[in-house]
Amino acid sequence: MAEQGDDVYATLLLNDNYLPGALVLAHSLRDAGTTKKLAVLVTTDTVSSDCMAELQKVYDFLIPVDRIVNKTPANLFLMDRGDLHSAFTKINLWKLSQFRRIVYVDADMVALRAPDELFALPQPFSAAPDIGWPDLFNSGLMVLNPNMGDYYALLAMAQRGISFDGADQGLLNMYYKDYNRISFTYNVTPSAHYQYLPAYKHFQSGISMAHFIGTNKPWTMGREASKGGSPYDEMAGRWWSVYDRHFRESVSARLDAAENELMHHQSLESSATGVPLIVQYHTMGEYRIPGLTISSPVLESRSKTISRPGSAEQANEPAMGDTSLEAQGSGEYNPEVAEPTGTGSFYSAWDASKAPPPSNSQPEAANFPQTHYDMSSDPTPFKAPDKYPEPPKNMWYEVPKAPTYQKPAPIFPWEINAPKPTRVFQEDTVVSEPPAPEMDPEEIPTVTPTTPTLRILPADPWQTFSQSNAWDNIPEIERYIGNLQKNRKGNIQVLQGYGSGIEQVSSPGGRRQSLKLTDFPTELERPSLPVTPAPIRRPSFWGEERDEEGELPAAEGVPSQSEWDPTKQLDLLARRQSDVLSQKLSLDGGREIPSRSLPYGSEGVISPTYVPQLPKDGGFSNLTPRTTIEQPSYSGPGASFEKGETFPIQETPLPPSEEEKDVLET
Numbered sequence: 001m002a003e004q005g006d007d008v009y010a011t012l013l014l015n016d017n018y019l020p021g022a023l024v025l026a027h028s029l030r031d032a033g034t035t036k037k038l039a040v041l042v043t044t045d046t047v048s049s050d051c052m053a054e055l056q057k058v059y060d061f062l063i064p065v066d067r068i069v070n071k072t073p074a075n076l077f078l079m080d081r082g083d084l085h086s087a088f089t090k091i092n093l094w095k096l097s098q099f100r101r102i103v104y105v106d107a108d109m110v111a112l113r114a115p116d117e118l119f120a121l122p123q124p125f126s127a128a129p130d131i132g133w134p135d136l137f138n139s140g141l142m143v144l145n146p147n148m149g150d151y152y153a154l155l156a157m158a159q160r161g162i163s164f165d166g167a168d169q170g171l172l173n174m175y176y177k178d179y180n181r182i183s184f185t186y187n188v189t190p191s192a193h194y195q196y197l198p199a200y201k202h203f204q205s206g207i208s209m210a211h212f213i214g215t216n217k218p219w220t221m222g223r224e225a226s227k228g229g230s231p232y233d234e235m236a237g238r239w240w241s242v243y244d245r246h247f248r249e250s251v252s253a254r255l256d257a258a259e260n261e262l263m264h265h266q267s268l269e270s271s272a273t274g275v276p277l278i279v280q281y282h283t284m285g286e287y288r289i290p291g292l293t294i295s296s297p298v299l300e301s302r303s304k305t306i307s308r309p310g311s312a313e314q315a316n317e318p319a320m321g322d323t324s325l326e327a328q329g330s331g332e333y334n335p336e337v338a339e340p341t342g343t344g345s346f347y348s349a350w351d352a353s354k355a356p357p358p359s360n361s362q363p364e365a366a367n368f369p370q371t372h373y374d375m376s377s378d379p380t381p382f383k384a385p386d387k388y389p390e391p392p393k394n395m396w397y398e399v400p401k402a403p404t405y406q407k408p409a410p411i412f413p414w415e416i417n418a419p420k421p422t423r424v425f426q427e428d429t430v431v432s433e434p435p436a437p438e439m440d441p442e443e444i445p446t447v448t449p450t451t452p453t454l455r456i457l458p459a460d461p462w463q464t465f466s467q468s469n470a471w472d473n474i475p476e477i478e479r480y481i482g483n484l485q486k487n488r489k490g491n492i493q494v495l496q497g498y499g500s501g502i503e504q505v506s507s508p509g510g511r512r513q514s515l516k517l518t519d520f521p522t523e524l525e526r527p528s529l530p531v532t533p534a535p536i537r538r539p540s541f542w543g544e545e546r547d548e549e550g551e552l553p554a555a556e557g558v559p560s561q562s563e564w565d566p567t568k569q570l571d572l573l574a575r576r577q578s579d580v581l582s583q584k585l586s587l588d589g590g591r592e593i594p595s596r597s598l599p600y601g602s603e604g605v606i607s608p609t610y611v612p613q614l615p616k617d618g619g620f621s622n623l624t625p626r627t628t629i630e631q632p633s634y635s636g637p638g639a640s641f642e643k644g645e646t647f648p649i650q651e652t653p654l655p656p657s658e659e660e661k662d663v664l665e666t
């Protein structure tokens with residue numbers, strides 16, 4: 001019986017599943033030398049009597065408490081912990097006014113040292129920060145003074161389901177908003193957060209308690225699960241070292257026990273070695289079903305028991321027995337000691353990354369944890385509560401009144417001074433601009449690009465380039481090639497319109513002697529256009545009938561075929577067009593007319609849009625704009641006529657002269 005004003009460490013057990021945790025916790029505190037008493041709160045409807053019997057072996061007080069269930073557990077599923085439906089039961093701690101002070105510790109914690117100093121804290125309520133949300137405290141370790149005032153207040157909240165996580169931590173943090181924060185070393189939860197490892201290394205020696213938060217606990221993962229070097233593995237190793245100190249069988253004991261099992265059909269309540277079966281049953285890898293066959297090379301000869309993954313290594317461990325356990329009892333967990341070294345080891349020695357599973361291994365299903373659920377035997381019908389918790393208020397979304405859209409911040413420099421886009425008309429933007437001086441690419445400043453403007457360049461592009469091919473100036477070559485061509489020419493019928501009459505010119509090889517690539521065919525060489533002014537009579541579709549009516553009268557104003565001189569007419573047309581053009585020019589105030597590129601020889605007109613590719617020195621200065629348009633002619637040799645060249649009207653093909661032949665031979 002508790003004396004008034006006792007100090008206790010207390011934990012909570014809601015079912016048998018956490019039994020290994022509660023036992024290891026109690027042993028760890030005792031092993032660490034606490035001077036305080038230990039209490040465990042149990043919900044008797046779900047904790048078995050076997051379990052309570054085990055608890056009583058280590059705990060000073062076994063306190064039955066009423067289960068407090070969260071009837072609105074939705075928030076629990078936010079953290080995927082539906083199993084914590086009864087976590088509100090923790091509130092019963094405040095009811096235990098027989099104690100002066102309680103240091104509550106979750107059953108999934110292990111003491112590395114006994115934090116007895118917490119009983120001397122001046123504050124009424126203390127806890128350590130939670131790793132998930134450090135403003136909050138983790139309710140796995142709490143220093144509290146039981147009192148009925150707090151109890152009823154907390155109970156009222158619990159009954160209304162007030163808890164942001166649906167469990168005790170959410171509730172208690174809403175109640176104790178100004179808690180006394182104690183060091184994280186009193187409730188160290190393993191983490192893989194980047195800052196964690198260096199801090200862990202630094203503060204490691206000061207850790208009082210480790211806490212295995214989450215669904216997985218050391219006793220549900222098995223001994224093999226935490227053999228790495230991470231903080232979690234190290235802390236889980238500490239848990240297992242306590243477990244082994246108190247619940248691990250020595251191999252010699254197990255061998256004896258196996259023999260006994262065979263000989264005397266040992267009872268199932270505790271293993272032959274004295275380790276309670278219920279503890280083994282709830283500890284992953286520890287449970288051995290008595291009387292079943294085993295294929296362990298070591299035990300085979302002496303007993304027939306089934307081996308589970310976790311216990312197989314023990315079966316194969318050399319018979320060091322208690323010596324090895326004592327080595328671990330020093331407090332530092334040494335994985336080496338727990339490592340099996342026997343030759344016949346078939347589970348722990350099997351490295352799945354290196355070899356297939358041993359052929360003599362057991363099916364893993366033998367290892368599955370089992371939970372038994374009983375149907376409720378409570379005959380009272382369900383009665384709805386008088387009042388349900390008020391639905392939360394202010395749970396609508398307020399549509400913002402003013403649009404909150406903000407232009408995104410500029411990324412590129414030109415976004416800052418972007419010019420306003422406007423419509424641009426060519427008339428407005430045509431400006432004469434000197435070309436930009438050449439610039440070192442590295443000196444080019446950031447420029448704000450604008451709509452490019454059309455430039456009229458005051459340049460006669462032809463003057464800046466040589467207009468002939470180099471070989472054009474060598475008469476020998478020209479003459480030779482000219483003669484070759486002469487001989488290849490066929491007879492071309494052309495119309496030559498000198499004067500008013502039409503001369504028929506047969507002009508084989510009548511081409512002037514020039515090899516320039518830019519040459520166009522002369523007028524003589526071009527075939528005549530089939531200009532037909534008056535229709536030519538053809539046989540009528542209606543035959544004679546139509547003919548009887550006589551010929552249709554010729555259209556008025558259309559000259560007869562014989563009167564039509566196509567060359568004259570073309571010349572006329574050209575003149576008229578050129579008149580129209582010059583008229584337009586004077587109307588436009590002398591502005592130049594954009595023109596198509598003209599054939600060779602009709603220089604003098606410069607396209608305003610033409611930008612010559614100038615030589616690098618930028619020879620602009622000596623170029624002047626030209627605004628005259630030379631009138632084309634269709635009557636003379638015209639555009640293709642070359643200076644100093646006489647136009648041959650008639651020419652007979654000749655073989656090359658002796659002189660020309662000489663050139664050929666050289």
Ligand SMILES: O=c1ccn([C@@H]2O[C@H](COP(=O)(O)OP(=O)(O)O[C@H]3O[C@H](CO)[C@@H](O)[C@H](O)[C@H]3O)[C@@H](O)[C@H]2O)c(=O)[nH]1
Pocket residue numbers: 011012013014015017018083084087106107108109138139140141165167168169170212213214215
């Ligand atoms: O099936 C169960 C579940 C819980 N418990 C007891 O309730 C405690 C809390 O559950 P636990 O699994 O340890 O929760 P944590 O993973 O530690 O989760 C966090 O969130 C819980 C709910 O808020 C708090 O109770 C814990 O202190 C806090 O660390 C356990 O330690 C046990 O004492 C049982 O006995 N049986």
Ligand SMILES: [Mn+2]
Pocket residue numbers: 106107108109140211212213214
């Ligand atoms: Mn916990």
